[in-house]
Amino acid sequence: EAGVVQSPRYKIIEKKQPVAFWCNPISGHNTLYWYLQNLGQGPELLIRYENEEAVDDSQLPKDRFSAERLKGVDSTLKIQPAELGDSAVYLCASSLGRDGNEQFFGPGTRLTVL
Amino acid sequence: AQSVTQLGSHVSVSEGALVLLRCNYSSSVPPYLFWYVQYPNQGLQLLLKYTSAATLVKGINGFEAEFKKSETSFHLTKPSAHMSDAAEYFCAVSDIYSSASKIIFGSGTRLSIRP
Numbered sequence: 001e002a003g004v005v006q007s008p009r010y011k012i013i014e015k016k017q018p019v020a021f022w023c024n025p026i027s028g029h030n031t032l033y034w035y036l037q038n039l040g041q042g043p044e045l046l047i048r049y050e051n052e053e054a055v056d057d058s059q060l061p062k063d064r065f066s067a068e069r070l071k072g073v074d075s076t077l078k079i080q081p082a083e084l085g086d087s088a089v090y091l092c093a094s095s096l097g098r099d100g101n102e103q104f105f106g107p108g109t110r111l112t113v114l
Numbered sequence: 115a116q117s118v119t120q121l122g123s124h125v126s127v128s129e130g131a132l133v134l135l136r137c138n139y140s141s142s143v144p145p146y147l148f149w150y151v152q153y154p155n156q157g158l159q160l161l162l163k164y165t166s167a168a169t170l171v172k173g174i175n176g177f178e179a180e181f182k183k184s185e186t187s188f189h190l191t192k193p194s195a196h197m198s199d200a201a202e203y204f205c206a207v208s209d210i211y212s213s214a215s216k217i218i219f220g221s222g223t224r225l226s227i228r229p
Contacts, residue, residue, distance in 0.1 A: 042206070043219050110155075
């Protein structure tokens with residue numbers, strides 16, 4: 001069974017440019033997460049989806065970040081415009097959303113903003 | 115609010131030696147606890163989890179962790195380190211009352227293995 005797929009794996013952009021990340025969760029996983037991981041830190045939740053509904057976006061900087069999960073499967077995270085401080089790894093994870101909360105992570109997208 | 119504290123951002127052990135990575139948690143409700151491993155340029159992989167059953171939890175790759183409520187700890191151990199264990203390890207906490215609640219990760223411990 002395929003794991004969580006993310007693309008691109010690496011992205012280098014100049015500040016003020018837009019950027020988008022894509023995630024395809026494990027088939028059948030209703031819950032999808034986007035995390036931000038700064039160097040030397042643990043992942044921090046940006047947004048959590050239950051099917052197509054964003055149920056927790058309290059940590060998403062809504063002035064520049066947006067996300068969508070049309071049809072409750074794939075998801076896209078966008079930053080517009082990007083800032084230097086956005087350089088980080090963006091991780092996507094998915095889970096069945098049942099007891100125990102086991103999340104399966106994708107390899108992440110490493111963003112570098114110049 | 116829940117949180118985890120990982121003691122030691124970097125741990126170095128010799129190959130064959132005991133691995134001990136420390137994690138203390140804070141939670142006002144019964145917790146779920148996790149250890150994840152992250153190899154370079156990869157996502158996180160679940161090593162093991164505690165979900166209020168047995169307090170000694172065995173995971174993959176020979177790792178295990180013991181839930182100690184009195185000490186609010188969930189330390190990760192492995193009797194004999196292998197070179198392939200070199201990675202970043204994250205302790206994480208969730209809670210039993212939400213079916214898919216937020217997992218709070220610690221800041222991680224980088225494990226190095228000396229030949």
